[in-house]
Amino acid sequence: MRIKYFLFFVAALMSGACEEKSEHAVIELNIADAELDQVVFYNKVDMRYNHVTNVKDQQYVIENVDGAEIIQFQATSNQIPIFVQPGTNVSVSKNAGSGFEIVSTDNEEQQLLEEFDKQMSIASAKYGLPNLSNLEPVEFQEQLQKKYAKTHQLLIQAKQEGVATGLISILRARMMADKVRSVINYPNYYEYLNKQQPNLPDDFYQVVEDFDINDEKAYYFDEAWLTAAEVVTRESDYASYDDVEEIYIDQYQKLDENISNEKVKELVQYQILTNKINYGGGIGKLGPQIKDFIHNAKDERRINELNLAMDKWAHLEKGLQAPDFVAYDRNGKAVRLSDLQGKNVYIDVWATWCGPCIAEIPALKSMEEKYHDENVAFVSVSIDEQRDREKWKKMIEARDLGGIQIIAENNWKSEIAQKYNISSIPRFMMIDAEGQIVSANAPRPSDSKGFNHMLAEVLD
Numbered sequence: 001m002r003i004k005y006f007l008f009f010v011a012a013l014m015s016g017a018c019e020e021k022s023e024h025a026v027i028e029l030n031i032a033d034a035e036l037d038q039v040v041f042y043n044k045v046d047m048r049y050n051h052v053t054n055v056k057d058q059q060y061v062i063e064n065v066d067g068a069e070i071i072q073f074q075a076t077s078n079q080i081p082i083f084v085q086p087g088t089n090v091s092v093s094k095n096a097g098s099g100f101e102i103v104s105t106d107n108e109e110q111q112l113l114e115e116f117d118k119q120m121s122i123a124s125a126k127y128g129l130p131n132l133s134n135l136e137p138v139e140f141q142e143q144l145q146k147k148y149a150k151t152h153q154l155l156i157q158a159k160q161e162g163v164a165t166g167l168i169s170i171l172r173a174r175m176m177a178d179k180v181r182s183v184i185n186y187p188n189y190y191e192y193l194n195k196q197q198p199n200l201p202d203d204f205y206q207v208v209e210d211f212d213i214n215d216e217k218a219y220y221f222d223e224a225w226l227t228a229a230e231v232v233t234r235e236s237d238y239a240s241y242d243d244v245e246e247i248y249i250d251q252y253q254k255l256d257e258n259i260s261n262e263k264v265k266e267l268v269q270y271q272i273l274t275n276k277i278n279y280g281g282g283i284g285k286l287g288p289q290i291k292d293f294i295h296n297a298k299d300e301r302r303i304n305e306l307n308l309a310m311d312k313w314a315h316l317e318k319g320l321q322a323p324d325f326v327a328y329d330r331n332g333k334a335v336r337l338s339d340l341q342g343k344n345v346y347i348d349v350w351a352t353w354c355g356p357c358i359a360e361i362p363a364l365k366s367m368e369e370k371y372h373d374e375n376v377a378f379v380s381v382s383i384d385e386q387r388d389r390e391k392w393k394k395m396i397e398a399r400d401l402g403g404i405q406i407i408a409e410n411n412w413k414s415e416i417a418q419k420y421n422i423s424s425i426p427r428f429m430m431i432d433a434e435g436q437i438v439s440a441n442a443p444r445p446s447d448s449k450g451f452n453h454m455l456a457e458v459l460d
Contacts, residue, residue: 023065024065024086025065025088026089027041027084027091027092028089028092029052029092030091031093039052039074040052040072040074040075041072041074042071042072043069043070043072043220044267045216045219045263046069046263047299048071065085065086067085067166068084068085068217069084069085070083070084070170070221078098078099078100080102081114082113083106083164084106085164087105088105089105090104091103109163109164109167112154112163112167115154116154116174119150123147124178126147127147129182129185132182133189133190133193134190137198138201141204144179144182144183148175148178151175173212173215173217174221174223176207180208180227181223183204183208184227208234211231213228213231213232214264216261216263216264219264226271229251231258232258232259233251233254236254242453243443243450244280244441244443244447244450245285246285248272248276248280248289249286253289262298266302270302273306277290277310278309281316281439281440281442282314282421290310312421313421313440317437318438320437321435321437322431322436323337325415327382327406327409327414328406328409329404329405329406330396335404337431337435338435340377340379340404342433343375343376343377343433344374344376344377344431344433344438344459345379345430345431346376346377346378346442347381347430348360348364348427349383349416349425349427349428349429350425351382351411351425352391353384353388356425356426357425359446361401363445363448364378364380364445365401367451374459375433376455377403379406380401380403380404381406382406382407382408383411383414383417383422383425385411386409389407392407420440421440427441428442428444428445429441430454430458442454
């Protein structure tokens with residue numbers, strides 16, 4: 001039986017003259033797949049969140065659809081942007097495969113949105129920043145123009161055809177945010193690849209100056225909040241920081257100083273804080289900033305999610321006893337973290353298939369040599385699958401890896417990954433001689449300043 005869900009945006013119906021346009025939008029879900037447990041609609045800018053669960057008829061009401069908006073539809077591995085404005089009616093149907101089809105009364109707008117999204121993905125793959133950063137600045141700028149040529153032309157054509165100007169503004173802002181981020185990051189990539197700084201034209205940063213960081217239309221897509229954090233700190237001297245925690249603090253403070261749109265400020269600050277907690281080793285030094293955010297935030301959902309994120313890391317704060325774990329050496333012998341008590345332990349979690357992990361090996365070997373006579377044990381924990389155990393052994397020999405080399409069982413579900421919230425690698429951790437956590441997200445060996453600063457404190 002065909003099952004229908006109705007999601008209404010804005011409950012308030014017009015009570016005035018009948019010729020006034022309706023101020024609600026309707027999304028109808030036509031889902032025949034009983035295996036689909038949940039779909040999600042969200043718009044982070046306007047703080048709209050709707051979870052459709054339990055396969056039965058339901059209605060959802062969100063107040064005040066005022067102008068053009070983008071609602072992100074998420075189901076299984078699918079994420080589709082949906083254009084809505086007052087009066088929009090949308091049908092979402094499951095196709096014969098695993099995807100979904102969108103049919104809207106604003107059909108031209110929806111088609112533009114989907115084609116623009118597709119072209120942005122194609123352009124990002126073809127003109128990725130690592131691929132362009134070998135180029136000299138003028139050639140880089142030329143390639144950047146080519147990157148956005150198709151999306152730019154789509155917007156010109158849409159304007160000529162009378163497509164809703166609200167959507168065109170949203171997509172232009174998205175394109176601008178993506179371009180600004182490329183321009184800001186190019187010099188660092190160039191210097192890394194070419195071992196020298198680029199000779200930038202006088203107008204190189206003009207696109208950054210033109211970017212309106214307070215334009216909330218840009219933030220319907222993820223490019224903008226990433227860009228905002230980099231725009232406000234682009235003149236910061238990261239080399240002067242003792243550790244990465246200070247970079248997050250600097251970002252947070254500068255966002256507060258530079259963003260006047262309160263909706264944008266809350267969104268970007270939230271993203272920075274959750275990004276730091278989830279991928280940067282928990283709360284760390286950001287306790288005051290988190291407390292400030294929770295005190296001022298308007299979105300209860302963000303506050304709750306921030307608290308949940310912090311709860312996951314509460315047992316990994318500095319000074320607490322480090323969770324014990326077991327992994328196995330090349331001969332299959334069990335090695336526990338607790339076996340090393342009395343030693344300061346620097347832990348590298350890696351895998352043979354991980355490019356960034358391999359890139360850290362030279363710096364790691366250098367640090368092992370530098371601290372060879374100190375009370376420091378260097379432990380490398382592979383989370384390779386067991387079928388790749390021989391590959392792991394061969395890489396240890398081929399690259400002459402030192403320290404304690406061990407491999408965990410069950411890779412991402414291993415004891416160390418579960419206990420230390422490891423969702424990406426490489427990941428480095430520092431445990432002191434008493435078995436207490438120094439850092440659950442320690443500096444990489446390639447960050448020589450941060451690494452040496454940490455070891456100086458540990459060995460003092």
